[in-house]
Amino acid sequence: MVSDPKEVEQLLRDQARRTETRADLSRRHGDELQQVSPTVGVLDEAAVSGAYDEDPDATVDLLADLARATDPLLRAAARRLAVRLLVPPARAGETERRGSSRLATVAGEGLDLDLDATLERSLVHRPIRAEDLRWRGWRSPGRAIVLLVDASGSVAGKPLSTAVTTAGALAAGLRSDDEIAVIAFWSRAVVLRHLHSPAPASAVLDSLLDLRGGSTTDLALGLRTALAQAAAARVPHADVLVLTDGAWNEGEDPAPVAGGSGSARIHTLVTVDDDEARVSCARLAAAGGGRSVPLHRPSDAPAAVRAVLRG
Secondary structure (H helix, E strand, O other): OEOOHHHHHHHHHHHOOOOEOHHHHHHHHOHHHHHHOOOOOOOOHHHHHHHHHHOHHHHHHHHHHHOOEOOHHHHHHHHHHHHHHHOOOOOOOOOOOOOOOEEEEEOOOOOEEOHHHHHHHHOOOOOOOHHHOOEEEEEOOOOEEEEEEEOEOOOOOHHHHHHHHHHHHHHHOOOOOOEEEEEEEOOOEEEEEOOOOOOOHHHHHHHHHHOOOEOOOOHHHHHHHHHHHHOOOOOOOEEEEEEEOOOOOOOOOHHHHHHOOOOOEEEEEEOOOOHHHHHHHHHHHHHOEEEEEEOOOHHHHHHHHHHHHOO
16 A cells, blocks of 8 residues: 555656657547647647537546646646536535534524624624624535545546546535545555545546556455545545446455445445446445445546435
């Protein structure tokens, strides 16, 4: 396992040296590349945004490749745009959740004025301001989420696009009291973001785009690493989302590891549309007390995330 931030940074730096030349990009994307990047160092963001509206899956594939370009200007522009498209700012009310709620002190208007909390604020700001008022209102508790990404084989094309879009969907839905960790695994497990990291959750997109992964798949190792992160959660229950086809060719059977998840729930986002993958992923989720849902296209990520985290 690689969890020390400096070691992770060095590993990603080493893997990110394998870039995509413009000739590589042209062979893979042809006219699409010319439309969004007519010359070296240029990215037409309006053209990319328009293409994303028409075909998000193909556009995310293209953008993920551009984010690995040898051309540093194109690479940086693609990464900035990926964050803007995949992690849009939440609109008012979008982060409200169904399920169990508790009465808590909130900054926005609520049921009744919390006089004690408001008086505490008045000691800081005099005269008291409207934004210093504190109310009692119903609020769902914060969440702890661990995203575990299978990075075995070649982390490029659709697997990369799906991983980046899933991370973006999670980051876009976070509230200030939520926690998120992101781990990639193959024969190794690499903690790309610790649960209590102060960095913006959207920064993990850069880490995923730098990642190249490895050949074999030790799913049990990935699960143990994810559960170690989940154990550090500040909330009673953590959710582990495993982006996988359910296959493993190294290490022990992952199902007993999932069965020892304790208070954490393990969900599988199934990336392959076949019976073997569905059965394997359903077995893993059942052992971990979670749900198993299909995630066959990058654009399905937001709905898949909502499906496993509902209630």
